[in-house]
Amino acid sequence: MGYKINLNNLKNRLALLRLVGLGYFLILIGRVRRTRYFFEVVLWENSCLSLRFRVLIDRVRIIFSGTVLVISGRVSIYCKWYMETEVYYKRFIGLVWLFVLSIIFMILIPNLVILLIG
Numbered sequence: 001m002g003y004k005i006n007l008n009n010l011k012n013r014l015a016l017l018r019l020v021g022l023g024y025f026l027i028l029i030g031r032v033r034r035t036r037y038f039f040e041v042v043l044w045e046n047s048c049l050s051l052r053f054r055v056l057i058d059r060v061r062i063i064f065s066g067t068v069l070v071i072s073g074r075v076s077i078y079c080k081w082y083m084e085t086e087v088y089y090k091r092f093i094g095l096v097w098l099f100v101l102s103i104i105f106m107i108l109i110p111n112l113v114i115l116l117i118g
Contacts, residue, residue: 012080020073026066030059056110064107072100 037057044051076093083089 013077016073016077016080019076020070023066023069023071023073026062026069028066030062030066033062034059053109054111055108057108061107065104068100068103068107072096 035058039055039057041053042050043053076096079089079093079096083092086092
């Protein structure tokens, strides 16, 4: 009588634990680093009009992003344990991660107009 280990399930759980670890790492980095980074990507540019995607990363935004990743990782671990046999589990997890992505964008994007368009 041996106990079989499902490797796919183990890989998924390790990926979620890595996500939680990344969240804690971001919180630690946010506590230590005091620099600010500003990234700008030109999405579309015409002769008189341009659409730019800007991201501002500073200490507080790194800590908030890490907190969001820790909480969402823990929620995903719980959902994996609780809802794995549900029919629409993958759809639910996809919607949860879209919500998490929108929250991270809300934290990192400094321009409210671009945030509302996206």
